[in-house]
Amino acid sequence: MNLTNLNPKLLKAHYAVRGKIVARAQKLEKEGKKIIYCNIGNPQALKQQPLTFIRQLLALVEYPELMNHPETLKTFPKDIVERAKFILKENPKGMGAYTQSEGMHFIREAVAGFIEKRDGIKTDVKRIMLTDGASKGIQLVFTMLLHNEQTGFMIPIPQYPLYSATIDLYGAKQVNYYLDEEKNWELNESELNFSLAKAKEKGIATVAIVVINPGNPTGSVLSKENIKMIINFSAKNKLAILADEVYQENIYNKALPFHSFASVMEEMGEKNVPLFSFHSISKGFLGECGHRGGYMETRNVSDEVYEQMVKLQSIGLCSNTAGQIATFAMVAPPKTGDESFDLYEKEKNGILADLKEKAEILGAELNKIPGMHIKVPTGAMYAFVKFDLPAEDGIHPEKMGEEERLKHEAARDTDYCMKLLEETGICVVPGSGFGQKPGTFHFRTTFLPPKDEIKALVEKFGKFHTAYTASAGKAAVKK
Amino acid sequence: MNLTNLNPKLLKAHYAVRGKIVARAQKLEKEGKKIIYCNIGNPQALKQQPLTFIRQLLALVEYPELMNHPETLKTFPKDIVERAKFILKENPKGMGAYTQSEGMHFIREAVAGFIEKRDGIKTDVKRIMLTDGASKGIQLVFTMLLHNEQTGFMIPIPQYPLYSATIDLYGAKQVNYYLDEEKNWELNESELNFSLAKAKEKGIATVAIVVINPGNPTGSVLSKENIKMIINFSAKNKLAILADEVYQENIYNKALPFHSFASVMEEMGEKNVPLFSFHSISKGFLGECGHRGGYMETRNVSDEVYEQMVKLQSIGLCSNTAGQIATFAMVAPPKTGDESFDLYEKEKNGILADLKEKAEILGAELNKIPGMHIKVPTGAMYAFVKFDLPAEDGIHPEKMGEEERLKHEAARDTDYCMKLLEETGICVVPGSGFGQKPGTFHFRTTFLPPKDEIKALVEKFGKFHTAYTASAGKAAVKK
Numbered sequence: 001m002n003l004t005n006l007n008p009k010l011l012k013a014h015y016a017v018r019g020k021i022v023a024r025a026q027k028l029e030k031e032g033k034k035i036i037y038c039n040i041g042n043p044q045a046l047k048q049q050p051l052t053f054i055r056q057l058l059a060l061v062e063y064p065e066l067m068n069h070p071e072t073l074k075t076f077p078k079d080i081v082e083r084a085k086f087i088l089k090e091n092p093k094g095m096g097a098y099t100q101s102e103g104m105h106f107i108r109e110a111v112a113g114f115i116e117k118r119d120g121i122k123t124d125v126k127r128i129m130l131t132d133g134a135s136k137g138i139q140l141v142f143t144m145l146l147h148n149e150q151t152g153f154m155i156p157i158p159q160y161p162l163y164s165a166t167i168d169l170y171g172a173k174q175v176n177y178y179l180d181e182e183k184n185w186e187l188n189e190s191e192l193n194f195s196l197a198k199a200k201e202k203g204i205a206t207v208a209i210v211v212i213n214p215g216n217p218t219g220s221v222l223s224k225e226n227i228k229m230i231i232n233f234s235a236k237n238k239l240a241i242l243a244d245e246v247y248q249e250n251i252y253n254k255a256l257p258f259h260s261f262a263s264v265m266e267e268m269g270e271k272n273v274p275l276f277s278f279h280s281i282s283k284g285f286l287g288e289c290g291h292r293g294g295y296m297e298t299r300n301v302s303d304e305v306y307e308q309m310v311k312l313q314s315i316g317l318c319s320n321t322a323g324q325i326a327t328f329a330m331v332a333p334p335k336t337g338d339e340s341f342d343l344y345e346k347e348k349n350g351i352l353a354d355l356k357e358k359a360e361i362l363g364a365e366l367n368k369i370p371g372m373h374i375k376v377p378t379g380a381m382y383a384f385v386k387f388d389l390p391a392e393d394g395i396h397p398e399k400m401g402e403e404e405r406l407k408h409e410a411a412r413d414t415d416y417c418m419k420l421l422e423e424t425g426i427c428v429v430p431g432s433g434f435g436q437k438p439g440t441f442h443f444r445t446t447f448l449p450p451k452d453e454i455k456a457l458v459e460k461f462g463k464f465h466t467a468y469t470a471s472a473g474k475a476a477v478k479k
Numbered sequence: 480m481n482l483t484n485l486n487p488k489l490l491k492a493h494y495a496v497r498g499k500i501v502a503r504a505q506k507l508e509k510e511g512k513k514i515i516y517c518n519i520g521n522p523q524a525l526k527q528q529p530l531t532f533i534r535q536l537l538a539l540v541e542y543p544e545l546m547n548h549p550e551t552l553k554t555f556p557k558d559i560v561e562r563a564k565f566i567l568k569e570n571p572k573g574m575g576a577y578t579q580s581e582g583m584h585f586i587r588e589a590v591a592g593f594i595e596k597r598d599g600i601k602t603d604v605k606r607i608m609l610t611d612g613a614s615k616g617i618q619l620v621f622t623m624l625l626h627n628e629q630t631g632f633m634i635p636i637p638q639y640p641l642y643s644a645t646i647d648l649y650g651a652k653q654v655n656y657y658l659d660e661e662k663n664w665e666l667n668e669s670e671l672n673f674s675l676a677k678a679k680e681k682g683i684a685t686v687a688i689v690v691i692n693p694g695n696p697t698g699s700v701l702s703k704e705n706i707k708m709i710i711n712f713s714a715k716n717k718l719a720i721l722a723d724e725v726y727q728e729n730i731y732n733k734a735l736p737f738h739s740f741a742s743v744m745e746e747m748g749e750k751n752v753p754l755f756s757f758h759s760i761s762k763g764f765l766g767e768c769g770h771r772g773g774y775m776e777t778r779n780v781s782d783e784v785y786e787q788m789v790k791l792q793s794i795g796l797c798s799n800t801a802g803q804i805a806t807f808a809m810v811a812p813p814k815t816g817d818e819s820f821d822l823y824e825k826e827k828n829g830i831l832a833d834l835k836e837k838a839e840i841l842g843a844e845l846n847k848i849p850g851m852h853i854k855v856p857t858g859a860m861y862a863f864v865k866f867d868l869p870a871e872d873g874i875h876p877e878k879m880g881e882e883e884r885l886k887h888e889a890a891r892d893t894d895y896c897m898k899l900l901e902e903t904g905i906c907v908v909p910g911s912g913f914g915q916k917p918g919t920f921h922f923r924t925t926f927l928p929p930k931d932e933i934k935a936l937v938e939k940f941g942k943f944h945t946a947y948t949a950s951a952g953k954a955a956v957k958k
Contacts, residue, residue, distance in 0.1 A: 001719065001753045001784055005686070007625045010787055018580060018793040026579075044575035055542040055574075062801075063538035065531075071550035095534075096523035098761075098768040100505075101497060132611060132771070135795050143648070146486045165794045169622070207484070240480065274480045282577075289577040290800035292611070305480055308489055314497040315644045316614055321769035322541075322801035 013168040016161045016433020021417055025427040036457060038445040039427045041216075041381045043287030046448040048351060051286060053080065053344045054329045060084035061325055062095055077339035087325065095321045101314035103130025103295075104321075107328040111295050114331035119263035127298040127306065130327055132319045133289075134246045134278040135162050137296035140312055141242055141276045144305075145207050146170050152199050152206035154239070156187070158384055158434035158442070160216045175199040175206050178437060181386070184375050185220035187211070192233050208240040209233075214247040214258065217384040217434045217444035219359070219377025221256040227264045231273060240274040246294070247380040249284035252356040256378050262299060275299040281326045283381065285351040293323025293330075355381065358447040358454050365458040371465055381446050384431070389416070389441050390469055397439065405438045413441045419468060424460040492647040495640045495912020500896055504906040515936060517924040518906045520695075520860045522766030525927040527830060530765060532559065532823045533808045539563035540804055541574055556818035566804065574800045580793035582609025582774075583800075586807040590774050593810035598742035606777040606785065609806055611798045612768075613725045613757040614641050616775035619791055620721055620755045624686050625649050631678050631685035633718070635666070637863055637913035637921070639695045654678040654685050657916060660865070663854050664699035666690070671712050687719040688712075693726040693737065696863040696913045696923035698838070698856025700735040706743045710752060719753040725773070726859035728763035731835040735857050741778060754778040760805045762860065764830040772802025772809075834860065837926040837933050844937040850944055860925050863910070868895070868920050869948055876918065884917050892920045898947060903939040 003011060017040050029035045037045060044050060056076055059066065061084050066072050073081060088094065090106040102108060107130060112123040131137035142153065152173040155163045167174045177195040179185040192209075199206050211230055213222045234241050243261035251258050261277055280294035298306060333348075334341040362383055363376030371388040389412060397405045410432030417430045420443075431442030449457060482490060496519050508514045516524060523529060535555055538545065540563050545551050552560060567573070569585040581587060586609060591602040610616035621632065631652040634642045646653045656674040658664040671688075678685050690709055692701045713720050722740035730737050740754055759773035777785060812827075813820040841862055842855030850867040868891060876884045889911030896909045899922075910921030928936060 001780060003783055003787070005626070006623055006784065006787055010623055010791055013790070013794065015790060015794045018790075018796075040577065042572075042577045045572045045577065050573065050575045052544075055544075059538040059542035059545060062541060063534040065534075066538060066545075066551075066554075069551070069554050072545075072548070072554060075545075075548050075551060093521075093524045094529065094769075096529045096765075096767045096769050098519065098521045098524065132799065133796065139795075144486055144489055145484070147484070162794065169791075169794065286575075288575045289796070290573075290575050292796075292799040301480060304482055305485065308482070308485055311492070311494060311497075312489055312648075315492065315494045315641065315648065316618075317497075317612065317768070317771075320611065320771040320799040320802055322537075323799055 009169050009171050013165045014161070014433075015165045016429050019429075019433065021414070021421055021427060021429065024418065025421055028421070028425070033425055035421075035425050035427055036449055036453070037427050038449065038457075039429050041283060041446055041448065042289050043381070043448050044289065047450055048287050048448065049347070050288065051329075051344065051347050053334060053340050054286065054288065054326055056080045056340075057084060057087075057329055058322060058325060061087050062322070064088060079334060079338035080340050087328070095325070099318045099321060099324065101310055101318055102128070103319055103324050107324055108295075110328055110332045111297070115260075115262065115297060119260055119266070121263055121266040123262075123297065127301070129296045129298075129309065129313060130319045130324050131294050131296055132292040132323060133282055134244065134280040134294045134296075136319070137276075137278050137294060138162065138242060138244065139166055140296070140309065141208075142166050142170055142172070143312060144309060145240065146172050147205065147207065149173070150204055152204035154192070154195060154206055154209040156210065156212060158217050158431065158436055158444075159210070160212060160244070161433055163210055164435070173199070173204045175204060176435065179215070179218060181375070184378075185215055185218040185384075186222060186226045187230055189229050189233060192230075196237060206237070206239060208242055210242045210244065211261070212244040214250060214379025216244070216247065216380050217382045217429075218375070219380045219382045219384065220375065221251060221253070221258060221379040223256070224259045224264055227259055227261060228268060231261070231265055231268060231270055234273045235270060240276065243275060243277040245277055246280040246283045248279065249352070250355060250380050251378070252359050253378040258379070262297065265299065271300060274301045281323065281330050284330070285348045286326070286330055287351075288326050291323045291326045292320060293327040295327055354451060355447065358451055359383070361451070361454050362445075362447045362458065365455065366461065369458075369462040369465055371469060372461070377447065381448055382444050383447060384434070384442050384444050386440060386442050387416070387465060388469070402438060406432070409438065409441065413443065416441070416468060417443055420464050424464050426457065426460060488648050488650045492644045493640070493912075494644045495908050498908075498912065500893070500900060500908065501906060503897065504900055507900070507904070512904055514900075514904050514906055515928055515932065516906050517928065517936075518908050520762060520925055520927065521768050522860070522927050523768065526929055527766045527927070528826070529767065530808075530823065530826050532813060532819050533765065533767065533805055535559045535819075536563060536566075536808055537801060537804060540566050541801070543567060558813060558817035559819050566807070574804070578797045578800060578803065580789055580797055581607070582798055582803050586803055586810075587774075589807055589811045590776070594739075594741065594776060598739055598745070600742055600745040602741075602776065606780070608775045608777070608788065608792060609798045609803050610773050610775055611771040611802060612761060613723065613759040613773045613775075615798070616755075616757050616773060617641065617721060617723065618645055619775070619788065620687075621645050621649055621651070622791060623788060624719065625651050626684065626686065628652070629683055631683035633671070633674060633685055633688040635689065635691060635694075637696050637910065637915055638689070639691060639723070640912055642689055643914070652678070652683045654683060655914065658694070658697060660854070660916075663857075664694055664697040664863075665701060665705045666709055668708050668712060671709075675716060685716070685718060687721055689721045689723065690740070691723040693729060693858025695723070695726065695859050696861045696908075697854070698859045698861045698863065699854065700730060700732070700737060700858040702735070703738045703743055706738055706740060707747060710740070710744055710747060710749055713752045714749060719755065722754060722756040724756050725759040725762045727758065728831070729834060729859050730857070731838050732857040737858070741776065744778065750779060753780045760802065760809050763809070764827045765805070765809055766830075767805050770802045770805045771799060772806040774806055833930060834926065837930055838862070840930070840933050841924075841926045841937065844934065845940065848937075848941040848944055850948060851940070856926065860927055861923050862926060863913070863921050863923050865919060865921050866895070866944060867948070881917060885911070888917065888920065892922065895920070895947060896922055899943050903943050905936065905939060
């Protein structure tokens with residue numbers, strides 16, 4: 001068996017967040033080099049502490065015998081013990097049994113309550129499904145909407161590479177639309193129309209549009225007006241919307257609040273555009289990536305269609321129970337007056353304030369580096385940093401075809417990030433892994449490392465950039 | 480959006496274990512009817528208790544603060560506390576961080592050690608991958624080996640419907656081979672050759688053969704000779720082997736021990752047949768279905784091919800950490816002299832002895848019912864019960880085409896199982912959900928209900944069967 005025996009779609013698929021550069025970083029780390037992993041939104045790997053509340057709850061439901069020891073019981077807040085008992089009553093089969101395919105019913109009810117409270121809109125528990133993280137929910141919807149190999153999915157550029165990898169793997173067509181970097185990475189209607197028309201010319205039947213809000217890798221937050229435009233565009237062109245809203249709690253500028261697609265759709269009275277929205281325990285202030293939990297909410301989809309989604313989920317039986325319980329903890333946190341409330345609030349606010357501060361430091365400091373440009377992130381956990389590279393003697397990218405040019409420029413930003421890793425130990429992902437406009441270079445970095453390391457990090461970025469661009473024999477020009 | 484917009488492959492896929500009959504059972508249960516769920520291998524849903532050892536370990540690693548309370552600490556066996564500390568040392572990022580795509584390294588090492596100890600063969604940690612249950616590993620291999628829509632996978636009939644559902648969903652071709660019911664469901668070489676040749680005639684390129692051992696739904700255990708035959712057949716025909724070995728601990732007859740494909744392959748010195756073998760925490764004596772954990776071991780596959788498997792796994796990031804820890808517990812249980820050892824052995828042996836006894840009672844009692852025939856299960860958690868149905872006036876199935884006949888007979892066994900549910904509350908899966916030879920009728924039942932309920936269960940089967948076949952106006956004839 002060799003590569004020619006394998007699925008050609010798999011060979012084509014590429015997932016930059018865990019690609020070559022990360023493999024090299026792991027190898028260097030084994031050899032003793034200190035690596036700062038800024039390649040992936042994995043907060044607890046960078047010393048963010050889990051919320052005590054979630055872990056206490058998990059310990060009690062995994063091993064309920066703890067509640068029979070009076071001395072042990074004393075060390076748990078009363079409301080958490082009550083909550084564990086409630087879980088065991090609602091799910092008497094315990095953590096070791098398969099659940100319903102869609103997940104435990106009481107957790108799905110709590111998710112519906114969470115959305116109703118967040119948005120002030122009615123939510124149908126029969127349209128809530130618990131998933132092993134958001135990725136698996138997204139792949140479920142892609143699987144369902146894939147009609148044939150001319151089926152197109154609109155995705156932003158830059159995008160989170162789960163989307164491009166899944167499209168390649170499933171043999172669908174990627175219909176790119178560029179985000180507007182100059183306008184804080186918002187979506188532009190004429191760009192959407194242009195992208196859709198170009199796909200149609202190629203015979204692609206576009207069925208859905210993916211929107212990531214807050215943005216990954218951009219760290220931007222969409223305005224309500226921008227979301228309305230997207231919904232109208234989808235209605236006009238009969239597209240479903242996949243709303244990746246996993247960073248909804250990671251909002252750092254009060255002037256730019258989070259608006260869910262569900263709430264804006266309800267406000268508009270839109271009843272025809274199918275909406276699949278995704279949330280996860282991996283991001284926000286929980287950072288419980290390892291537990292693989294999350295939910296998907298579906299709107300404007302008939303019973304017969306939804307039945308097919310449930311069937312698809314049932315083939316993998318159900319999402320994991322610890323992830324389901326952590327999802328419950330996310331959507332039904334301690335309330336005022338609960339014994340655990342103060343600590344929960346303290347931990348939550350501490351994490352969010354820390355992230356906000358780090359976003360601002362990173363943004364301000366990176367912008368001081370000649371040849372680096374960044375929209376200060378107002379959401380999510382990432383900055384998509386634009387950097388200048390000198391022109392190369394005798395090479396004229398502007399004369400290349402688009403594909404050739406992107407490939408050429410991908411080699412350049414990859415070389416840049418690989419050298420950055422080798423010289424500084426900082427592991428970031430090249431912009432070409434997410435997609436970028438021809439003639440531009442970016443990398444994505446998280447702002448998850450501890451605060452006291454961020455300044456040193458930026459200094460390293462600066463020194464490296466200056467040296468790299470100089471050694472290329474050309475000066476990087478600050479626009 | 481309606482069904483015509485959806486993936487036609489999804490519409491075709493069918494997963495009987497969670498199909499119509501189960502949906503009806505859940506509805507009846509909500510209405511107050513007592514349902515005995517014999518449709519799915521979900522032991523803890525039927526009162527099997529989790530192993531104390533696993534849950535203690537999970538509680539400690541989810542919430543390590545427990546170890547800072549002396550009174551609490553006293554309630555845990557010392558070796559389990561040591562083990563929790565070991566886990567936190569090996570995986571200092573804790574349960575909330577994404578792990579390596581293949582899973583935590585020390586757990587993969589423990590899996591390699593488990594295989595080496597079980598089989599006395601060398602095992603490469605670089606070929607071990609932790610998965611969200613066996614299903615996800617199996618789907619990963621199918622995805623990788625799918626070349627185009629003429630790619631064929633050989634699967635047993637009867638089979639576990641994950642296989643047929645996945646093949647339909649991925650748009651591959653199902654190449655059926657019948658198991659030999661008269662010879663305890665073993666594989667027959669001439670049947671394999673016949674099946675492969677028939678597929679070739681249809682232009683199907685068969686790339687792999689699936690073997691489930693111990694069998695699901697058959698409850699049978701393959702002999703070493705039978706496994707050798709399969710390996711030789713695969714070598715001759717350049718097929719990869721998918722060995723579904725999730726029931727390897729569920730062995731009830733000492734004369735028919737479990738032989739892993741890896742061990743037989745090593746014994747034969749076979750170095751060319753790619754082998755993917757699967758194990759899970761859901762079955763055996765753990766029954767930790769809800770935690771979704773397991774591993775896949777790969778042999779005779781090159782580095783470049785394996786890299787593609789890791790890439791595919793990386794698109795979903797990693798399997799869930801609680802499932803990984805439970806997998807660690809499965810492969811590295813307490814040892815003689817450990818404080819937790821005696822309880823572990825007692826619980827383990829209790830569960831296995833109970834399953835063995837239930838298999839024997841069910842087998843013996845069902846065989847007494849006129850018109851029911853069963854090979855007493857020697858492995859797994861299921862019996863595939865053959866039952867006679869009277870001929871229907873004026874209908875001549877033997878004159879139908881194979882497809883038409885199977886459809887007609889599927890309607891009959893489904894009607895039988897649905898009426899069984901309505902009248903007795905027993906939920907089993909019709910044989911047509913797994914596949915069966917034309918002219919035969921079966922249902923799959925687990926033998927998981929509590930022992931004191933099994934006799935009553937069989938009585939209900941008997942009464943129902945007599946009444947059902949009589950009311951059909953014909954006598955069921957015991958062959």
